[in-house]
Amino acid sequence: MTVAEKIIKPNKPGIFRTIFLYTGQGESTLLVIPTGTTVEDYNYVLIDSDKDNEENEIDLIALFKDLFKTSGELSLFINTHPHNDHVGGIKEVYDEIGFKEVWHSNHKAGGKHKKKYEDFMSVVKAVGKSNEYFILGTNDLNKIRTSANKEVIKKLGLIDYQVLSPAEYLCEEIEEGTADERDRRIHEQCGVVKFTYGKDAKSIMITGDSDKEAWKEHITDYHKKNLPSHxxxxxxxxxxTFFKENEEDKDLYEAHIKEINPTYLIISAPKQEDSPHGHPHDDAMELYKKYVDEENIFHLGKNYESVIVDIDSDGNIEITFDKELVEEYGQGSNDDGDDSDKNKNYSSIYVGSQTSKIDNRPNG
Structure with a gap:
């Protein structure tokens, strides 16, 4: 059994597993979605792709080759927005691993992001119009838009999802603007998707690079009752930029985080000193700490680790901190991908209705 199979694949049915992969200055999140009643009944969905050869960042292709060595496949790629650190390497992933469908925000990127955007569009063309879908904000669960502009209900296994952004009218407005305006407003048109599972429902919200303007003008007021996420x-x-336009902006926006009211926060960024943009920003972290206990804020780059969130069918959450994927598939690794006997440490926290525990392996 490969390291990827051991860490990522649940060994029992009915677990919704989300792996926030460490990819340095970028974001790649893998969803393992339950689809039935056996241990083989899972679909694999990648949200965003980052491949720029940073030190310790997980090589997605090496990871997926090991993950699907004996069974399984990547079924879907969801792109929140076509910036390099969210769509980089997706052509290589498609060429070497493959996937059937693409969901995206339909933003047309330019400037320094044009080449990666064109690579992404070549993938969209390759999967075909019948397998291309647009993510547009809606109040309905499991609703998405076909490339022929038809709203459809499309389930993802046993979980529910809701697209909160981008707003359709906003997409039309931005598309009619100049290339410079489109580039400037890409984070306003960013995809935001909430995933929910379990009898005592628990939710995970993926926000891409959505900014203050997107939330203040298009998301919070319209979707207020649907924002709470664990x-x-x-x-x-x-x-x-989640809270303010720039460092000098004194008009802080916090209505969104109040409504989301998260228990846990995941930050996909390298160590601050290694980030070309100084991520995560100190002023943003201070604002997050007003709403999330510091012990529940998990910065992937702090310890070069991935974070695994498991939700079972009852709605219990287990969060695991994993370094083994970085050690095995991170840039600079010389391992051969089949070291399942290594004695490496995990740590996790479990959140149930009335109980808590410390465990040493992912749920399932």
Whole structure:
């Protein structure tokens, strides 16, 4: 059994597993979605792709080759927005691993992001119009838009999802603007998706790089009752742009985080000193700490680790901190991908209705 199979694949049915992979200055999140009643009944979905050869970042292709060595496949790629650190390497992933469908925000990127955007569009073309879908904000569960602009209900296994952004009218407005305006407003048009599972429902919100403008003008008021989420992926790698336009902006926006009311926060960013943008920003972290206990804020780059969130069918959450994927598949690793007997440490916290525990392996 490969390291990827051991860490990522549940060994019992009915677990919704989300792996926030360490990819340095970027974001890649893998969803393991239950689809039935056996241990083989899982679909694998990648949200965003980052491949720029940073030190210790997980090599997605090496990881997926090991993960699907004996069974399984990547069924879907969801892109929140086509910036390099969210779509980088996706052509290589498609060429070497493959996937059937693409969901995306339909933003047309330019400037320094144009080449990666064109690579992404070549993948969209390859999967075909019938397998291309647009993510557009809606109040309905499991609703998405076909490439022919038809709203459809499309389930993802046994979980529910809701697309909260981008708003359709906003996409139309931005598309009619100049290339410079489109580039400037890409984070306003960013995809935001909430995933929910379990009898005592628990939710995970993926926010991409969505900014203050997106939340203040298009998301919070419209989707207020649907925002509460137990796990929040910090927008834009812990950037201040979630709360304010820039460092000098004194008009802080906090209505969104109050409504989301997360228990746990995941930050996909390297160590601050290694980030070209200084992520996560200190002022943003201070704001997050007003709403999330510091012990429940997990910064992937702090210890070069991935965070695994398991939700079982009853709605219990277990969060595991894993370094083994980085050690095995991180840039610079010389391992051969089949070291399942290594004695490596895990730590995790379990959140149930009335109980808590410390465990040493992912749930399932």
């Amino acid at each position: 796990v929040l992926s910090a927008s834009h790698h812990g950037s201040r």
